[in-house]
Amino acid sequence: MTRLAELLLLLVVLANFSVLATSRVSACIRAIAFQGLLLGALPLLLIPGWSTHTMVLAAGTALVKAGLLPWFLRWAIREASVRREVEPLIGYMASMLLGTAALAVAFAVAAVLPLPLPLAVTPLLVPVALVTVIIGLVVLITRSKAITQVVGYLMLENGIYLFGLTQSARVPFLVEIGVLLDVFVGVFVMGIVIFHINREFDSMSAANLRELRD
Amino acid sequence: MILLALVLVPAVVAALAYFLPAAFRAGLLVFAALAHLLLVAVLWATPGHRLWDGWLADDALGRVILTIVSLLFLVLAHYAIGYLREENPRGGRAFVSCMLGFLAAATLVCLSQHFALLWIGMETTTLAVAPLIYHRHDRRSLEAVWKYLVLSSVGIAFALLGVFLLATAQPASAGRPLVFGDMLANATALDPVWLRAAFVFMLIGFGTKMGLAPLHSWKPDVYGEAPSLVGGLMAGALTSCAFLGLARVTAICFAAGAGPFVRPPLIGFGLLSVAIATAFIIGQGDIKRLLGYSSIEHMGLLSLALGLGGVGAYGAVLHTLNNALAKVMVFLAVGNVVLACGTSSSGRIRGLMRTMPASGTLLVIGLFAITGSPPFGMFLSEFTIIKAAIDQYPWIAVVLVVLLSIIFVGIASMILEMVYGERAEAGATAATVGTERPWLVAAPAALAILVLGLGVYMPAPLSDAIASAAEALGGRAP
Numbered sequence: 001m002t003r004l005a006e007l008l009l010l011l012v013v014l015a016n017f018s019v020l021a022t023s024r025v026s027a028c029i030r031a032i033a034f035q036g037l038l039l040g041a042l043p044l045l046l047i048p049g050w051s052t053h054t055m056v057l058a059a060g061t062a063l064v065k066a067g068l069l070p071w072f073l074r075w076a077i078r079e080a081s082v083r084r085e086v087e088p089l090i091g092y093m094a095s096m097l098l099g100t101a102a103l104a105v106a107f108a109v110a111a112v113l114p115l116p117l118p119l120a121v122t123p124l125l126v127p128v129a130l131v132t133v134i135i136g137l138v139v140l141i142t143r144s145k146a147i148t149q150v151v152g153y154l155m156l157e158n159g160i161y162l163f164g165l166t167q168s169a170r171v172p173f174l175v176e177i178g179v180l181l182d183v184f185v186g187v188f189v190m191g192i193v194i195f196h197i198n199r200e201f202d203s204m205s206a207a208n209l210r211e212l213r214d
Numbered sequence: 215m216i217l218l219a220l221v222l223v224p225a226v227v228a229a230l231a232y233f234l235p236a237a238f239r240a241g242l243l244v245f246a247a248l249a250h251l252l253l254v255a256v257l258w259a260t261p262g263h264r265l266w267d268g269w270l271a272d273d274a275l276g277r278v279i280l281t282i283v284s285l286l287f288l289v290l291a292h293y294a295i296g297y298l299r300e301e302n303p304r305g306g307r308a309f310v311s312c313m314l315g316f317l318a319a320a321t322l323v324c325l326s327q328h329f330a331l332l333w334i335g336m337e338t339t340t341l342a343v344a345p346l347i348y349h350r351h352d353r354r355s356l357e358a359v360w361k362y363l364v365l366s367s368v369g370i371a372f373a374l375l376g377v378f379l380l381a382t383a384q385p386a387s388a389g390r391p392l393v394f395g396d397m398l399a400n401a402t403a404l405d406p407v408w409l410r411a412a413f414v415f416m417l418i419g420f421g422t423k424m425g426l427a428p429l430h431s432w433k434p435d436v437y438g439e440a441p442s443l444v445g446g447l448m449a450g451a452l453t454s455c456a457f458l459g460l461a462r463v464t465a466i467c468f469a470a471g472a473g474p475f476v477r478p479p480l481i482g483f484g485l486l487s488v489a490i491a492t493a494f495i496i497g498q499g500d501i502k503r504l505l506g507y508s509s510i511e512h513m514g515l516l517s518l519a520l521g522l523g524g525v526g527a528y529g530a531v532l533h534t535l536n537n538a539l540a541k542v543m544v545f546l547a548v549g550n551v552v553l554a555c556g557t558s559s560s561g562r563i564r565g566l567m568r569t570m571p572a573s574g575t576l577l578v579i580g581l582f583a584i585t586g587s588p589p590f591g592m593f594l595s596e597f598t599i600i601k602a603a604i605d606q607y608p609w610i611a612v613v614l615v616v617l618l619s620i621i622f623v624g625i626a627s628m629i630l631e632m633v634y635g636e637r638a639e640a641g642a643t644a645a646t647v648g649t650e651r652p653w654l655v656a657a658p659a660a661l662a663i664l665v666l667g668l669g670v671y672m673p674a675p676l677s678d679a680i681a682s683a684a685e686a687l688g689g690r691a692p
Binding site for chain 1: 341411
């Protein structure tokens with residue numbers, strides 16, 4: 001079980017890098033949907049004993065992160081009929097290098113912060129969570145399109161979710177569902193704003209938003 | 215039971231307001247606000263309610279913040295009735311529902327003793343105010359709401375990571391996971407390394423929501439573009455809730471003996487916020503953006519006071535109360551002026567004392583209230599904070615006095631020009647005489663009386679509650 005979990009965690013990292021490397025918005029959304037599916041499967045492998053709690057958490061995560069949100073983002077780009085390119089502020093090669101650096105930093109930090117013993121399920125979990133958070137931030141900052149910023153935000157949330165899995169036995173079910181719901185509504189509201197940005201400016205680039213300043 | 219009612223009444227009324235016909239909307243809004251304040255009054259009369267194994271409970275700090283939120287909401291609900299008659303492009307259905315949704319979420323933040331529950335409430339407040347900011351549906355408010363959503367969402371995501379780190383720091387023997395009281399009682403058992411990591415992320419997260427520099431960049435944009443009523447709701451209620459989150463985690467760090475680690479960043483962020491606010495208040499040309507920077511200043515004072523500890527903790531709680539009431543009052547007075555003149559650019563607004571005497575007077579009162587002049591309440595809280603600084607780092611007190619004086623001059627020169635000045639820039643849009651509506655004047659006037667009253671006389675139950683809140687934060691009453 002742990003082996004399989006580690007394989008899935010490596011695939012999570014792979015999904016991070018494919019978001020960094022791709023030039024198509026639709027490929028970004030596919031990668032984030034794939035990552036959501038992995039995140040849905042992970043609680044089943046990491047938390048011993050398939051309680052109802054774990055099963056509902058897994059199903060809910062997969063439904064929201066691999067189903068509803070990617071579908072909604074695809075709807076947003078189709079309705080707004082935006083250009084398909086990602087339009088990064090830095091090159092793809094530089095993005096990949098940043099991602100690699102993030103990977104090194106994540107493993108170094110995780111080595112300094114060992115989890116207390118009963119929580120240490122697999123030593124990969126914390127570094128993978130950290131690298132997902134950092135790469136999410138990189139995407140958020142270096143991509144100018146509003147929709148790719150949402151993808152970055154989702155990766156950030158995914159990384160935090162992975163870290164949260166270490167605490168899943170102690171944080172009650174209600175809370176996890178509440179967090180999931182908040183993320184869902186948050187992306188939903190962002191999607192609506194993106195829709196309006198596109199209508200106002202004929203482009204989804206957040207770079208148009210620079211009227212307000214001192 | 216009463217705790218659940220406090221959260222559910224506004225939530226249910228929010229749904230009702232969305233689905234019932236428009237004729238009920240104003241009534242529902244005021245009904246929910248009154249019912250909420252009544253329930254808060256019951257809380258004061260019979261303290262110590264608990265629910266769900268202590269996940270929701272009423273403690274002194276939460277009760278003080280909840281009272282601020284509830285009072286402000288009642289005032290803002292009345293103002294909203296007048297405001298929606300003046301400026302209401304799309305019927306106000308979403309506006310009223312989002313206001314009530316915000317009240318429910320903010321109540322959850324104030325009452326939750328469980329950090330994850332507190333986080334859920336905080337994230338919900340973020341989402342509830344987003345449609346309010348975008349009320350006018352123009353390009354500028356669109357830009358403001360996007361900046362707000364992205365920065366706040368990332369900030370609040372960091373706070374969630376902080377919550378998980380806090381859970382990691384707590385060993386199984388140290389009480390129920392993430393319950394504030396249990397963590398405080400077993401603080402010495404917490405893992406110091408994970409606790410520090412948790413504090414850093416929660417400071418970033420709640421600091422973004424409060425608008426502490428250097429995480430403040432959304433604030434002037436949002437306060438400048440959102441309707442004044444929404445700016446007031448955010449500057450008064452939302453930032454107070456974010457302060458509550460920061461105060462709770464700081465209290466745990468102090469109890470765990472991590473004081474030397476958490477005090478420098480709190481003091482540093484605080485001083486930086488006051489300094490940056492000063493720099494941008496001087497020469498500011500937009501009254502609503504100026505209020506945004508003023509809010510950054512006061513959030514900086516709160517963070518500073520929290521970091522100083524001792525009587526500073528008392529000053530912080532008292533300052534939260536005074537800042538919230540005074541800031542909303544000024545926002546509403548400014549809102550009247552902006553509605554009448556059609557601009558918030560201060561160079562184009564002149565002679566308010568002649569054209570809008572009531573709002574003009576309120577603006578002048580508000581000027582003295584938000585700059586901490588006697589006899590207003592904020593004078594006492596700023597004085598307490600400066601005293602806490604003198605006790606420990608006299609140079610901070612000197613810097614504060616200088617910066618606060620510059621801020622006073624900056625705000626006073628803008629507002630006095632607007633109210634008494636007559637020579638306007640080209641293209642000035644004078645308000646027509648006699649356009650002030652009673653709803654829009656009564657709300658800030660009520661707050662003005664309250665702000666003045668609290669400066670002169672502080673009721674004993676309130677000062678007791680503030681003192682015990684300060685003790686929970688590791689401080690003491692002066």
